[in-house]
Amino acid sequence: RKEVEQDPGPFNVxxxxxxxxxxxxxxxxxxxxxxxxxxxxxxxxxxxxxYSSGNEDGRFTxxxxxxxxxxxxxxxxxxxxxxxxxxxxxxxxxSNYQLIWGAGxxxxxxx
Amino acid sequence: xxxxxxxxxxxxxxxxxxxxxTCSQNMNHEYMSWYRQDPGLGLRQIYYSMNVEVTDKGDVPxxxxxxxxxxxxxxxxxxxxxxxxxxxxxCASSLFGGQPNNQPQHFGDGTRLSIL
Numbered sequence: 001r002k003e004v005e006q007d008p009g010p011f012n013v014x015x016x017x018x019x020x021x022x023x024x025x026x027x028x029x030x031x032x033x034x035x036x037x038x039x040x041x042x043x044x045x046x047x048x049x050x051y052s053s054g055n056e057d058g059r060f061t062x063x064x065x066x067x068x069x070x071x072x073x074x075x076x077x078x079x080x081x082x083x084x085x086x087x088x089x090x091x092x093x094x095s096n097y098q099l100i101w102g103a104g105x106x107x108x109x110x111x
Numbered sequence: 112x113x114x115x116x117x118x119x120x121x122x123x124x125x126x127x128x129x130x131x132x133t134c135s136q137n138m139n140h141e142y143m144s145w146y147r148q149d150p151g152l153g154l155r156q157i158y159y160s161m162n163v164e165v166t167d168k169g170d171v172p173x174x175x176x177x178x179x180x181x182x183x184x185x186x187x188x189x190x191x192x193x194x195x196x197x198x199x200x201x202c203a204s205s206l207f208g209g210q211p212n213n214q215p216q217h218f219g220d221g222t223r224l225s226i227l
């Protein structure tokens with residue numbers, strides 16, 4: 001079982017819709033969580049950190065569920081420019097500072 | 112401009128010919144890291160460095176070497192490249208690796224290596 005798993009998609013979503021996807025992690029000692037965005041094999045860029053209480057940044061909402069070991073990303077009022085691959089990243093306590101990356105979920109927003 | 116710079120961006124070479132991919136950051140970051148990205152596998156860490164002269168293996172270090180003689184530079188060396196090292200490589204840096212590692216990673220533009 002992969003340490004961080006994501007549905008690869010693609011998720012084909014009409015513009016303006018709300019879309020959500022999850023990322024599950026296997027190690028309960030996971031400490032920090034992030035969502036990164038990657039366009040067309042360009043470099044990943046930090047979208048948002050995920051906090052225990054959940055957090056929101058504009059149209060984006062991130063949630064953490066420690067009991068079920070998953071994080072989620074919700075995108076409201078989706079734009080064409082939201083089309084990208086979304087990478088889930090987890091860091092482990094006492095992991096020698098390594099980050100564990102999911103393979104990504106591809107999102108395609110259609111007009 | 113704050114950035115991470117990798118060179119070259121693209122390289123096609125042959126098996127066994129030593130190559131170096133350079134990485135430099137101008138943000139005075141302590142933590143630097145190399146990843147490779149392959150379809151369906153996500154980013155996998157090759158090596159990382161907490162600071163000058165401190166390096167450690169990531170998940171897939173075989174066939175690679177690194178050095179950190181200066182804070183800003185973290186070159187990736189393939190002593191004898193093989194076709195299974197054909198991949199997209201990213202260098203990244205962050206202010207401090209820390210524990211928990213909660214600093215955002217700043218990535219270079221990527222280096223696409225093809226080993227024939």
